[in-house]
Amino acid sequence: MIKKFFELDPVDAAHSLESLNQEEAVSILKTVSPELASRAFDSLEPRFASSLTLELPPKIAAKILSAMSVTRAASLLLCIQREDEREQLLEQTDPVQADQIRKLITYPEDTAGRMMTPQFFALPSRVKVQDAIKSLRSHAQKKGQLSYIYVTDEHHRLKGVLNMRDLLLADEKVAIESIMIADVFHVEAGMDREQVVQAVGHRSFLAVPVVDRVGHLVGTIRTDELLSSVQEEATEDMQKMFGAGGDEHVSSSVSFSMKKRLPWLHINLITAFAAVTVIALFQDMIAQMTVLAVFLPVVASQGGNAGAQALAVVIRGLVLREIDPKFARRIILKEGLMGLANGLFIGSAAGAVAWLWNRNVFLGVVIALAMMVNMIAAGISGAAIPIIMKSFGKDPAQSSNIILTTVTDVVGFFSFLGFALLFRPYLVP
Incomplete structure (x- = not known):
């Protein structure tokens, strides 16, 4: 019954966990697989999620971190105050996931770099259309849903984005740079979160590419993450108006x-x-x-x-x-x-x-x-x-x-x- 609940509605499962005390929540999490638990963890308030992580057996906690979205996993880890506890968890986490988390937490708080996910699909500009379609099919089979196909140059700098329809209808032998949409809208990793919200808010994108100072594509910000950030920004401002810390939560010590x-x-x-x-x-x-x-x-x-x-x-x-x-x-x-x-x-x-x-x-x-x-x-x-x-x-x-x-x-x-x-x-x- 609990397993089905986590499978069908992980967001509601997260809300249910937050209504329980820590001991009850941990006992329930032990009855489901780490993969299922990770779906609920993606929707948990980071401070509460971090407290549960420390109470779970380290191996289970590490498996949950490995299956979580990189952005949420990074937020969770940053709520753990002791650096040695963070490192202990990262050492047991999937190496690729751990490496991406470490990169994310190096970005300053409240920046685009902290909000982004380093997982995206990009192809070199000189790749032929037929090879691009093959890569797209292979990626879809392994990773599932895909929002955009980005195009980069030989130095991995963002050059453009591909329209799916244009890709499927184009001559198979031409390079994708000839059909890409150039000068794609993007944000810099160091941009303040508030500026990102303002810049992206009136645009109807599913995701926004993030580049570093020299234009290298380093990640994307999903719309759902942006909406979550807007809500967080609004609640932070409300707290600050009355003299409470913007980073304070009901679960804060x-x-x-x-x-x-x-x-x-x-x-x-x-x-x-x-x-x-x-x-x-x-x-x-x-x-x-x-x-x-x-x-x-x-x-x-x-x-x-x-x-x-x-x-x-x-x-x-x-x-x-x-x-x-x-x-x-x-x-x-x-x-x-x-x-x-x-x-x-x-x-x-x-x-x-x-x-x-x-x-x-x-x-x-x-x-x-x-x-x-x-x-x-x-x-x-x-x-x-x-x-x-x-x-x-x-x-x-x-x-x-x-x-x-x-x-x-x-x-x-x-x-x-x-x-x-x-x-x-x-x-x-």
Whole structure:
């Protein structure tokens, strides 16, 4: 029953394994062949897969690695922190697979080289059509499905790609370079993952060739791997916005998660005291008019929400390269005007509620003005923070939300209490 499950739906099998504890998952994996287990391992979260690998008998673990896709096997091994444990597994893995894995993990993290598979089908440009067809048939019998036939020169540099229909209909005696599509789209192995996603995203390819600095064909990136990367990039950015590490997962150890989160929590604590300092400046007035303390969170939270909207739109624009640095000021100004417009409506509504609740029109005016000022500041800072971080070569998503919250809290508290001080004679009974 378990064997059939792994055969028919390895992705669901992977999800089922992830729902179990480590001991239960290992006991199930021991009941299926390494070849079947490898299909599920290709869909497992790498950190969880690495923990299972270390619990399995080394010979079984090595056989699973040998049958996995090279890209996934490399990701799994990189999650094993001890280098001696990685090497021990690689020494027992199929030599060809182990060699390809070693090559992959030499590429920097988040690059095309790390995403690619080194397995592809390429033919020299001077091969005759009839010989190319024979090679294609032989490859299909041994390896199965094939996406593209790439053409290389005598130095293994990428020259073009073959259309299957053109190959089958061409004169058998001509060289394939005469029927190939030249100047094929490709990416460099050192290209950043985000740039790869942007470059390939609007193109409908099954796979994209990867070349080194001098143009040698070194691998391909499959569309499914690219889609997985897009999803990973999006979730990483979401985590970074709130001060969690982009490489942190639910299965990460407590020590690893603490190392990623604590620095930003300390920064958040420091910035929180900035907001507290503002309140402390007006503590005598708050003690005299306790109603002000009731509305402080309203002003701050509305500013935070408005800023988060601007932040999300601008970060998306930066990631998709929709924002030209020359027009950055225009975008910041636009978000500031959005804050003004929204502040007029939301501030008026909040002011009306405050007046109805307290029967003091000046309290409503104070809240309306403070909310308007804070939402303008929120719009400007929500747009400016990621743009400034990007201009300094930093990830625009990196804890932008923490910085934004500080701005909206400080501006919100100061504007609300400042206007309250200005209108104090009309607020005190």
